[in-house]
Amino acid sequence: MRIRRPTVLLSSALLIAVSATAIFAPALATHHFAEQDLSAQYLPPGERGHLLGTDLQGRDLFSRTIYGARVSLLVAAAATLVSLLIGVTYGLISGYAGGRVDSLMMRAVDVLYSLPFLFLVILIMTLFLSPRAEPAARVLVLLLVLGAVQWLTMARIVRGQVLSEKTREYVQAARALGVGPVRILFRHLLPNLTGIILTYAALTVPRIMLQEAFLSFLGLGVPEPYPSWGRLAADGVRAITPVASHWWLVLFPSLMITITLFALNLLGDGLARGRRTGPAGSRKRGI
Amino acid sequence: MIRTVSHRLGGFVLTLLVIATVSFFLLRAAPGGPFDAERDVDPAIRAAQERKFGLDRPLPIQYLTYMRDLLLKADLGPSSQYPGMSVNEIIAASLPPSLVLGGLALLIALCLGIPLGAVAGARSGGRRDRAISALAAVGVSIPNFVLGALLLTVFGLSLRILPVAGWSGPASFVLPSVTLGLPMAAVIARLTRTGMVEMMGQDCIRTARAKGMPERRVVMIHALRSSLLPVVSTLGPAAAAVLTGSVVVEQIFAVPGLGTHFVNSALNRDYSLVMGTVLLYSALLILFNLVSDLLLAALDPRIEVVP
Numbered sequence: 308m309r310i311r312r313p314t315v316l317l318s319s320a321l322l323i324a325v326s327a328t329a330i331f332a333p334a335l336a337t338h339h340f341a342e343q344d345l346s347a348q349y350l351p352p353g354e355r356g357h358l359l360g361t362d363l364q365g366r367d368l369f370s371r372t373i374y375g376a377r378v379s380l381l382v383a384a385a386a387t388l389v390s391l392l393i394g395v396t397y398g399l400i401s402g403y404a405g406g407r408v409d410s411l412m413m414r415a416v417d418v419l420y421s422l423p424f425l426f427l428v429i430l431i432m433t434l435f436l437s438p439r440a441e442p443a444a445r446v447l448v449l450l451l452v453l454g455a456v457q458w459l460t461m462a463r464i465v466r467g468q469v470l471s472e473k474t475r476e477y478v479q480a481a482r483a484l485g486v487g488p489v490r491i492l493f494r495h496l497l498p499n500l501t502g503i504i505l506t507y508a509a510l511t512v513p514r515i516m517l518q519e520a521f522l523s524f525l526g527l528g529v530p531e532p533y534p535s536w537g538r539l540a541a542d543g544v545r546a547i548t549p550v551a552s553h554w555w556l557v558l559f560p561s562l563m564i565t566i567t568l569f570a571l572n573l574l575g576d577g578l579a580r581g582r583r584t585g586p587a588g589s590r591k592r593g594i
Numbered sequence: 595m596i597r598t599v600s601h602r603l604g605g606f607v608l609t610l611l612v613i614a615t616v617s618f619f620l621l622r623a624a625p626g627g628p629f630d631a632e633r634d635v636d637p638a639i640r641a642a643q644e645r646k647f648g649l650d651r652p653l654p655i656q657y658l659t660y661m662r663d664l665l666l667k668a669d670l671g672p673s674s675q676y677p678g679m680s681v682n683e684i685i686a687a688s689l690p691p692s693l694v695l696g697g698l699a700l701l702i703a704l705c706l707g708i709p710l711g712a713v714a715g716a717r718s719g720g721r722r723d724r725a726i727s728a729l730a731a732v733g734v735s736i737p738n739f740v741l742g743a744l745l746l747t748v749f750g751l752s753l754r755i756l757p758v759a760g761w762s763g764p765a766s767f768v769l770p771s772v773t774l775g776l777p778m779a780a781v782i783a784r785l786t787r788t789g790m791v792e793m794m795g796q797d798c799i800r801t802a803r804a805k806g807m808p809e810r811r812v813v814m815i816h817a818l819r820s821s822l823l824p825v826v827s828t829l830g831p832a833a834a835a836v837l838t839g840s841v842v843v844e845q846i847f848a849v850p851g852l853g854t855h856f857v858n859s860a861l862n863r864d865y866s867l868v869m870g871t872v873l874l875y876s877a878l879l880i881l882f883n884l885v886s887d888l889l890l891a892a893l894d895p896r897i898e899v900v901p
Binding site: 426537547549552564573 | 624732738740743758861879
């Protein structure tokens, strides 16, 4: 596997830094993320010990952004895991079964591609989750829904790989030895597909982060008082008025989102190019 | 060709029916009702309101009535959020801004994305390629509301050269459509570039060069045409991105379009307005997918349209 060194190294370094921020958030933060101080509303960066300023409730933006790394990364990683589980299993079964089952399963994927899923996500999040709902429940539904919407391309990629891989000798040998289909799929085929699965997963994470930010903007993402970057930036956008822009509230969370997404995209592209398949999935349908 | 199209149109109607059914029951299954926000209303008034919208009748009857009105009269019902207005009227009023916004955004995306991607891919690894690729990578990494806020602050509030909100006259179209179009331009540029890089390595390009064809012609005529195929095939998802993106962009720039109605009506449990917007969005999306498939088949004779 040939990897374009500089981009992969740069993006890995960025991602490690962001992950470290998330892991050591309690040690790095100067305040608690939900701590309000109504005497310190909308302080610009640097004033009264608030490195990046404060928001409407006087909460410290620096600490909220650092804790936001935790929330954003966790949501994105967990939702990606959900999409991975569904997509990989679906693709494995479809590709290995072949024939009519395969074409039926892939036809279903084609139909699902043309459905407006993000609207379904918005509907589910608005309808079933009142703002009074338990925050943990909201986050759980958010993860499941975001993951459940993103598995289609993964299923296609895995299925395509299984189709070519299942004719290889080691699969035939396993079959000849009487190994069952489930064991062949998960013990023999899956390990040989990890490369491409991880590559595409690396490209799924930024997509999900972007959608989480999008939902947060509509007030449907991670609930108060937990800060995700999307939520912080969205709150910042709402705080813009013709009189005062409160620029720091938008700038710093947005910078974190953009840097992280940039690093993830770079890493995914680098890995995909290393596999010499082009940016994975870019020619399948999917934006 | 005609057969496949009619097949697809049949599927289109079927899909819409399924979407209508699913969202109908999804909405009714959700907790809360359209009149929950008005607290302490006299039960008699509440009952009268519910009777007016047919909400007192059993669910299957409500469903059948809705579908009958929808299919026979193309009537989407009355809105509970805006008294005295039908959903048809609301949609008729708010669809044009959304369509103009989406159309302009798509136009920006294509007019910027394809040339930039072609320039980058024509000489991959060159200085221009690296600059454009980096720009595109940043473009796909910026959430659209962040871009919107940035443009709004710079051009609207600081320089004061463009209106920051509303939908009146071409000047007010600029910021929303640029916000919606730029991230998509980045996606399209990346796709075009990938296709271009792939094409430039093909034998036909080498032959064209060997014949002494000018480089400009090689790139414009031979390589670009084939590398546009992946772009055409993403037109469907791109339309989806425009539609969902417009929900956010319309909120930022206070555009009186469909997206604002979609979110608000879901929050207010305005059943018929949610249904109306969902159905309209789905119809637009599926149509776009169909058009992109047909275009693809027209451009590349090897591709057959799936019936």
